Amino acid sequence: MNDASMEDVVRQLNDNDDWLVRAVAVRKLMRFGPAALPQLPRLFELVFDAKVPIQSDSCRVIRHLGAAAVPFLLERFRDSDARRRARTINLLSETGDRMSTTVRLAEQVLPPRNGELPEWGCEPDVVLDAFRKSLEDPDHHVRFAAASSLEEFGHDIPEVIPVLIETLAVGTAHEQNWAALRLGRIGTPARSACEALRRALDTDCRYTHLAVRNALQLIGCVTC
Structure with a gap:
């Protein structure tokens, strides 16, 4: 479902039961561009997810946020x-x-x-x-x-x-x-x-x- 709303994606992003749901949500976030910025705290948590695909895709989304992600990362x-x-x-x-x-x-x-x-x-x-x-x-x-x-x-x-x-x-x-x-x-x-x-x-x-x-x-x- 490529037409999922940000609200739907955020809900899936916080699904702690099904890792596949989280994985798909992370990939969907990419198309939202700068609008994904409020999800940085959750994305950073997912960088340490038990599943490697979620880790790598979360890193990719954060990197693609570019300079907008820098203030958040500096706090880390x-x-x-x-x-x-x-x-x-x-x-x-x-x-x-x-x-x-x-x-x-x-x-x-x-x-x-x-x-x-x-x-x-x-x-x-x-x-x-x-x-x-x-x-x-x-x-x-x-x-x-x-x-x-x-x-x-x-x-x-x-x-x-x-x-x-x-x-x-x-x-x-x-x-x-x-x-x-x-x-x-x-x-x-x-x-x-x-x-x-x-x-x-x-x-x-x-x-x-x-x-x-x-x-x-x-x-x-x-x-x-």
């Missing part, structure tokens, strides 16, 4: 739940049509950085400052999310490098992979990461191993 940095703070950073990093860097599994080298900032409206400095403050967050996953976003946009690289080095030792397998990739893209300014990268060669993940090996070469660690 005050959330006591570290998962929510980390996800907030991820959402802000792709606000609007800008997508973060992707990598080919077989290559494990990031393409050149796209310096274009997402659709943050008139608050780019406010968002970047929130990322910078998150480098000191008590939760490592939040620190890594902030470091990843700042590296993505080419900001505060000297402050980002220690967080990426830390991630090589304590991050999840996914985070370790991306820490190596981002250190490789930073290149020679990340020479302080050489020792940590050498230790990370012991990883059981062949993709991370390749990313680490590439980073060592890109940084010039062979001559450190």
Whole structure:
């Protein structure tokens, strides 16, 4: 039913019994554009739904709200739940049509950085400052999310490098992979990461191993 009213969609969005009803409602919200803005609190809750399709579609709707979603998302940095703070950073990093860097599994080298900032409206400095403050967050996953976003946009690289080095030792397998990739893209300014990268060669993940090996070469660690 593509002609469902906003009232119908909101009711379905809050259906806690049938996840398929929630999933369809999230997709329907996309066509309402800016009119979906009042549903941001519920959409943000659904980002953590047990069902992956609901999570991904909720993120997509929030991202497509663009700059209008930024004030709401900035408030989420005050959330006591570290998962929510980390996800907030991820959402802000792709606000609007800008997508973060992707990598080919077989290559494990990031393409050149796209310096274009997402659709943050008139608050780019406010968002970047929130990322910078998150480098000191008590939760490592939040620190890594902030470091990843700042590296993505080419900001505060000297402050980002220690967080990426830390991630090589304590991050999840996914985070370790991306820490190596981002250190490789930073290149020679990340020479302080050489020792940590050498230790990370012991990883059981062949993709991370390749990313680490590439980073060592890109940084010039062979001559450190």
